[in-house]
Amino acid sequence: MTAIGVETLNMTMKFGGFTALEDCSIKIAPGSFHALLGENGAGKSTLVKCMMGFYHATSGQMLVDQREARISDPKAAHALGLGMVYQHFTLVPSLTVAENLVISREDAPNIIDWRSERAALQDFMDGMPFQVPLDQPVRALAAGEKQKLEILKQLYLGRRFLILDEPTSVLTPDEADEVLSHMRALCRDGAISVLMITHKFREVTAYADTVSVLRRGKLVGGGKVAELSHDDMAGLMMGEAQLAQPAHRAGTRGAPILELAGIKATDRTGRKDIRIDSLRVHAVEIVGVAGISGNGQMELMEILTGQRPCQSGEIRVKGTPYIASRSEAHRHNIRFLPEEPLHNACAPRMSVCDNIAFRSFDTDGGFWLSGRNMRARAFDLVNQFKVKTTSISAPISALSGGNVQRTVLARELSGQVDLLIISNPCFGLDFSAVSEIRARIMKARNAGAAVLILSEDLDEIMELTDRVLVMSEGAITYDMPTAEADIATIGHHMGGHG
Numbered sequence: 001m002t003a004i005g006v007e008t009l010n011m012t013m014k015f016g017g018f019t020a021l022e023d024c025s026i027k028i029a030p031g032s033f034h035a036l037l038g039e040n041g042a043g044k045s046t047l048v049k050c051m052m053g054f055y056h057a058t059s060g061q062m063l064v065d066q067r068e069a070r071i072s073d074p075k076a077a078h079a080l081g082l083g084m085v086y087q088h089f090t091l092v093p094s095l096t097v098a099e100n101l102v103i104s105r106e107d108a109p110n111i112i113d114w115r116s117e118r119a120a121l122q123d124f125m126d127g128m129p130f131q132v133p134l135d136q137p138v139r140a141l142a143a144g145e146k147q148k149l150e151i152l153k154q155l156y157l158g159r160r161f162l163i164l165d166e167p168t169s170v171l172t173p174d175e176a177d178e179v180l181s182h183m184r185a186l187c188r189d190g191a192i193s194v195l196m197i198t199h200k201f202r203e204v205t206a207y208a209d210t211v212s213v214l215r216r217g218k219l220v221g222g223g224k225v226a227e228l229s230h231d232d233m234a235g236l237m238m239g240e241a242q243l244a245q246p247a248h249r250a251g252t253r254g255a256p257i258l259e260l261a262g263i264k265a266t267d268r269t270g271r272k273d274i275r276i277d278s279l280r281v282h283a284v285e286i287v288g289v290a291g292i293s294g295n296g297q298m299e300l301m302e303i304l305t306g307q308r309p310c311q312s313g314e315i316r317v318k319g320t321p322y323i324a325s326r327s328e329a330h331r332h333n334i335r336f337l338p339e340e341p342l343h344n345a346c347a348p349r350m351s352v353c354d355n356i357a358f359r360s361f362d363t364d365g366g367f368w369l370s371g372r373n374m375r376a377r378a379f380d381l382v383n384q385f386k387v388k389t390t391s392i393s394a395p396i397s398a399l400s401g402g403n404v405q406r407t408v409l410a411r412e413l414s415g416q417v418d419l420l421i422i423s424n425p426c427f428g429l430d431f432s433a434v435s436e437i438r439a440r441i442m443k444a445r446n447a448g449a450a451v452l453i454l455s456e457d458l459d460e461i462m463e464l465t466d467r468v469l470v471m472s473e474g475a476i477t478y479d480m481p482t483a484e485a486d487i488a489t490i491g492h493h494m495g496g497h498g
């Protein structure tokens with residue numbers, strides 16, 4: 001196994017009249033661990049998609065091991081030893097680790113001789129610095145194990161230059177450290193080179209040797225990580241922009257807005273119960289539900305949005321029984337911010353403007369259907385929430401992940417909000433967007449909203465909330481004002497040892 005070096009020379013990518021990447025020259029030496037930083041929409045994904053052949057750069061060149069490479073499509077990139085690991089998993093949950101590895105091969109035979117494949121896979125696994133059990137079904141693996149398998153899959157396929165796109169977003173801090181330590185060790189051994197997109201400075205400092213920073217499609221700086229502080233990197237990313245300041249709580253909490261009592265429902269697998277004996281969120285209060293993903297948070301969100309029936313129990317909003325219908329949500333000024341907003345809260349092919357007007361279409365009647373008002377409103381919100389888009393007529397699916405998130409937040413946080421129910425609001429956002437979104441949520445609370453936030457990011461919960469709950473095995477096992485909460489105790493509850 002020998003690491004591959006990759007270099008881009010003056011790479012430019014235009015989408016119509018918009019330049020997403022301009023004259024970008026980045027060098028990743030063989031065996032190095034290189035971080036790629038930049039705010040949402042800075043051009044990181046565009047750069048790596050050009051490298052992998054998903055996009056054809058408008059101009060510029062690419063060198064692989066110092067030789068000019070023409071990468072017409074991802075297959076050509078793979079043939080040169082370039083591979084990519086994504087935020088989200090690409091494995092087949094119902095198949096075993098061994099099956100996933102074998103079917104990922106382009107030359108996988110139609111009839112597989114499992115005995116010889118199994119032996120070859122075991123040899124491969126034994127030669128790796130970290131292992132995942134070959135006979136386990138992928139669905140039974142923890143998130144960290146799945147991400148390790150994604151990386152092993154790339155190595156198994158012979159890839160020697162790995163692009164990691166926010167590889168730790170779905171991992172706990174311990175899992176992230178384990179995975180990245182292995183990657184760094186492989187780089188140090190000269191087995192692979194890594195280009196990692198991340199928003200986490202800690203990961204850059206702890207694992208990367210070199211870094212490049214993009215702003216508005218241009219390379220604005222970088223160099224050896226050891227010579228740059230977090231402030232240097234933040235300064236390069238943001239330019240002159242200022243971070244939003246958190247809005248500290250004004251006033252005490254008010255009457256209960258959301259109340260759940262004696263709720264019982266089945267989970268996604270149909271095998272376990274979700275049991276919420278009691279959960280209350282008051283006006284002027286942010287309640288955070290911490291927990292490792294898969295402990296019932298998704299089901300709780302579904303119960304609250306009316307997508308999952310309850311076998312027993314009651315939900316009340318502002319003291320009256322609540323059946324989670326669209327019209328009731330509208331009547332009570334309830335807003336939802338689901339995970340993966342592009343798929344769960346947008347019409348991807350429609351424009352930014354239409355997506356902003358979306359929620360109001362069927363409720364506010366004529367006013368919103370007036371094209372001019374709709375556009376003026378969208379324009380104002382796009383500016384207020386600093387959504388980076390070529391125009392409000394662009395399809396929302398052409399926006400970067402972070403900018404889709406901002407658009408949905410702009411839509412949901414405008415107007416009177418009495419109850420806000422959010423799932424992982426800052427997933428995939430850069431640090432300035434994170435501080436801005438959190439400031440907006442706090443502002444909504446200070447204006448009187450009751451906020452329930454489900455988040456896998458414990459730091460986020462500690463920073464943002466007034467009260468912290470832990471959800472484990474489908475039940476709330478911990479409930480404490482955040483100021484009095486103890487991280488170690490929360491950690492025990494999250495692990496199911498409360």
Ligand SMILES: Nc1ncnc2c1ncn2[C@@H]1O[C@H](COP(=O)(O)OP(=O)(O)OP(=O)(O)O)[C@@H](O)[C@H]1O
Pocket residue numbers: 015018020038039040041042043044045046047388389390398399400401402403428430
């Ligand atoms: N297919 C496309 N068509 C039009 N514009 C696009 C397309 N893909 C990306 N863009 C635009 O190019 C810019 C850079 O987007 P890109 O996805 O590269 O950003 P990013 O740095 O990866 O952001 P994030 O951290 O949010 O993922 C954005 O303004 C985006 O709207």
